[in-house]
Amino acid sequence: MIADILTGALRSGTSVMLASQGELISERAGVINLGTEGCMLAGALGGFATTVWTGNPWLGALAGGLCGMLLSLIHACLVLDRGANQLASGLTLMFFGIGVTAFLGRSFVSEQIVGFNPAPIPVLSDIPVLGEVLFNHDPLTYLSMLLVPALWFVLFRTRIGIILRAAGEREEVLFACGVNPRLVRYAAVLAGGFLAGIGGAQLSVAYTHSWVENMTAGRGVVAVAMVIFAAWRPFRAMLGAYLFGAAQALQLTVQQQGLPISPYFLFMAPYVLTLAALLIVERRKRSSVPEGLSRVFAADADG
Amino acid sequence: MKTEADLLPLSPQAARAVGRLRPARKIGRQIFVFLAPFVLYGLFLLYNGVNPWELYVSMVRSAFGDWFGFGETLIKATPILLTGLAAALPARAGLINVGGEGQLAIGALLATMAAVWLLDAVPAAAGIPLMLFAGALGGALWAGVTALLKVAGRMNETIASLLLNYVAVFLVGYFVHGPLKDPHSFNWPFSPEIARQLRLPVFDGTRLHIGFLLAIAFAVLVWLVLAKTGTGFRIRVLGGNRIAAERAGIRVSLIYAGVLLAAGALAGIAGMIEIAGIEGRLRPTTGATYGYLGFLAAWMAWNHPLRLLLTSFLLGMIAVAGNELEIGSGLPSSSVHMLMALVLFFLMGGARGRKA
Numbered sequence: 286m287i288a289d290i291l292t293g294a295l296r297s298g299t300s301v302m303l304a305s306q307g308e309l310i311s312e313r314a315g316v317i318n319l320g321t322e323g324c325m326l327a328g329a330l331g332g333f334a335t336t337v338w339t340g341n342p343w344l345g346a347l348a349g350g351l352c353g354m355l356l357s358l359i360h361a362c363l364v365l366d367r368g369a370n371q372l373a374s375g376l377t378l379m380f381f382g383i384g385v386t387a388f389l390g391r392s393f394v395s396e397q398i399v400g401f402n403p404a405p406i407p408v409l410s411d412i413p414v415l416g417e418v419l420f421n422h423d424p425l426t427y428l429s430m431l432l433v434p435a436l437w438f439v440l441f442r443t444r445i446g447i448i449l450r451a452a453g454e455r456e457e458v459l460f461a462c463g464v465n466p467r468l469v470r471y472a473a474v475l476a477g478g479f480l481a482g483i484g485g486a487q488l489s490v491a492y493t494h495s496w497v498e499n500m501t502a503g504r505g506v507v508a509v510a511m512v513i514f515a516a517w518r519p520f521r522a523m524l525g526a527y528l529f530g531a532a533q534a535l536q537l538t539v540q541q542q543g544l545p546i547s548p549y550f551l552f553m554a555p556y557v558l559t560l561a562a563l564l565i566v567e568r569r570k571r572s573s574v575p576e577g578l579s580r581v582f583a584a585d586a587d588g
Numbered sequence: 589m590k591t592e593a594d595l596l597p598l599s600p601q602a603a604r605a606v607g608r609l610r611p612a613r614k615i616g617r618q619i620f621v622f623l624a625p626f627v628l629y630g631l632f633l634l635y636n637g638v639n640p641w642e643l644y645v646s647m648v649r650s651a652f653g654d655w656f657g658f659g660e661t662l663i664k665a666t667p668i669l670l671t672g673l674a675a676a677l678p679a680r681a682g683l684i685n686v687g688g689e690g691q692l693a694i695g696a697l698l699a700t701m702a703a704v705w706l707l708d709a710v711p712a713a714a715g716i717p718l719m720l721f722a723g724a725l726g727g728a729l730w731a732g733v734t735a736l737l738k739v740a741g742r743m744n745e746t747i748a749s750l751l752l753n754y755v756a757v758f759l760v761g762y763f764v765h766g767p768l769k770d771p772h773s774f775n776w777p778f779s780p781e782i783a784r785q786l787r788l789p790v791f792d793g794t795r796l797h798i799g800f801l802l803a804i805a806f807a808v809l810v811w812l813v814l815a816k817t818g819t820g821f822r823i824r825v826l827g828g829n830r831i832a833a834e835r836a837g838i839r840v841s842l843i844y845a846g847v848l849l850a851a852g853a854l855a856g857i858a859g860m861i862e863i864a865g866i867e868g869r870l871r872p873t874t875g876a877t878y879g880y881l882g883f884l885a886a887w888m889a890w891n892h893p894l895r896l897l898l899t900s901f902l903l904g905m906i907a908v909a910g911n912e913l914e915i916g917s918g919l920p921s922s923s924v925h926m927l928m929a930l931v932l933f934f935l936m937g938g939a940r941g942r943k944a
Contacts, residue, residue, distance in 0.1 A: 319746075319750075359933060362937070363933065363936050363937055367936060367937045367938075369936035369937065370887075370936070372684055372746055373887045373932075373936065374933075374936055376686060376880070376883060376884070377884065377929050377932045377933060377936070378929075380880055380884070380925055380928070380929050381925070381926060381929035381930075381933070383922070383925060384922050384923060384924075384925030384926040384928075384929060385926055387920060387922040387923070387925075388919070388920055388922060388923040388926065391920060498922075502754070503750075503751070503753075503754045506747070506750050506751060506754075507751070509747060510747045510751060513744065513747065547762050547765075547766060549758045549759070549761045549762035549765065549766075550758075550762065552758045552761070553754075553755045553758045553759070556751050556752075556754045556755050556758075557755060559751055560737070560743075560748060560751050560752070560755075563743055563744075563747065563748070564737060564741045564743055
């Protein structure tokens with residue numbers, strides 16, 4: 286049963302994890318994107334539609350990423366060029382994503398696809414418990430696991446990472462180095478949208494193999510929350526996302542066991558858990574907020 | 589990254605120069621900002637085989653042409669106005685409350701509970717105010733969770749209130765599938781209908797109920813409090829500069845909690861009005877998206893309660909058009925959300941540099 290929950294945690298947490306890694310990049314550069322939810326939805330639909338048309342889930346994942354990126358471009362333009370309020374713009378983007386995908390996705394609701402299927406890794410997947418939990422997933426999940434250490438390396442061990450973090454902390458430093466911080470932020474927001482889109486595609490192409498209106502159900506919001514929970518660190522964000530996934534998996538397990546708990550309380554559990562996780566870290570001293578980002582939160586809510 | 593460079597048309601200097609444009613061009617730009625989303629959405633409609641011109645004409649005609657249509661618009665605008673206030677009031681204190689959605693849902697839940705379980709035989713004169721109180725209490729309770737997390741837990745209220753929206757929807761789902769389910773509903777998930785006398789009085793010839801007068805009264809009240817009272821002054825000082833407010837001895841936590849509770853109560857009242865004025869019973873989707881629409885309306889109104897009257901009416905008009913679109917041409921009503929989002933995108937893009 287524990288192994289079931291852990292496997293489920295990875296399976297249903299991967300979409301949130303991908304989105305949270307993307308959001309982490311964006312927030313490290315000083316832009317918070319609440320529209321991650323919309324980007325995920327766009328990715329879920331774009332990925333699903335492309336898989337239906339081409340039959341190739343890899344193309345689907347790529348298209349999903351591009352759809353997410355396209356949506357995040359709106360956010361980037363408004364926030365970086367027009368000085369719009371980041372939170373308001375992100376929320377509008379979320380709303381836009383829900384509306385657009387509900388409309389364009391009508392004809393895909395009953396479609397069926399083959400999509401990604403679990404591909405056990407030879408030898409490794411034969412390890413008891415661990416093999417089942419870690420090495421019996423769809424290819425996107427493996428890639429997402431590799432992404433986390435890669436992202437950590439880029440962020441904290443390379444020049445690109447330093448430039449990215451400088452954009453979120455002190456843009457003056459970048460000006461002094463002859464780098465345009467706005468370009469860096471653009472790239473970060475777009476990368477964030479791309480990953481959120483792939484996360485959405487993972488949901489529709491690899492996890493559920495279907496498209497349902499508003500299928501992300503707040504996973505994008507959870508992804509944003511998880512970045513804060515993770516204190517802007519990739520590995521912790523991964524942990525948080527899998528925690529959310531575990532709460533989702535618990536739902537299925539409890540239902541299978543036939544325990545007398547209303548499913549609605551189980552549906553709530555992942556969100557309550559996310560709130561609880563946030564509460565625990567927010568009580569600590571918050572020195573890890575990128576400076577540029579803390580200005581967004583501290584700025585008055587007037588606009 | 590050449591493509592991205594192309595997207596950055598204006599330097600900061602140029603942006604400032606645009607701010608000093610001659611009035612004529614300024615007005616021209618405002619007209620552009622207002623018309624562009626409708627043109628874009630029109631192209632989208634054309635692509636889907638709908639004549640946008642007819643839709644826009646019928647939108648205006650139904651909103652202003654006869655009393656019934658005008659009433660429909662006001663019906664939609666009422667909850668948007670209240671949830672808009674629920675976003676605008678905390679915003680003036682520097683808080684971003686995106687929890688209108690959940691606060692409305694829990695307000696509707698408590699109002700329905702009160703109506704079905706307690707007030708079934710109570711006459712209107714006592715029953716409706718009590719139901720209103722239950723709705724306000726429900727919304728305030730839900731906002732109270734956000735307030736607690738904000739004040740005691742130092743959590744970011746935007747994320748907290750957003751996440752609580754999802755919890756609220758499942759809570760309503762639990763009740764309409766469980767304890768509050770109508771025994772005669774043939775297993776459909778909704779509550780029993782509330783008693784006849786608890787329904788809000790309706791204007792002749794329309795479906796418009798007196799709830800919209802209530803909403804307008806609250807908008808004026810919030811404006812009065814903000815503009816004319818000491819409390820309102822303290823709220824605005826806090827919103828303007830938190831450090832200054834602390835130095836001046838304003839009790840920040842108290843005001844944060846206060847505005848959030850008041851905001852929750854307003855959104856909860858919107859939920860009660862939806863039940864007592866329109867639906868008559870609680871469904872899992874009662875009031876869905878009004879919370880977000882309210883936030884957007886508040887944003888469009890720069891969080892000014894009286895300007896909010898205008899923006900919520902505009903969004904109400906678009907929402908009614910959505911229904912027409914669904915009936916008339918088979919497009920899902922959610923597609924007007926695209927129009928609303930476009931309107932906002934252009935407003936945000938047009939209001940360059942204003943308190944970024």
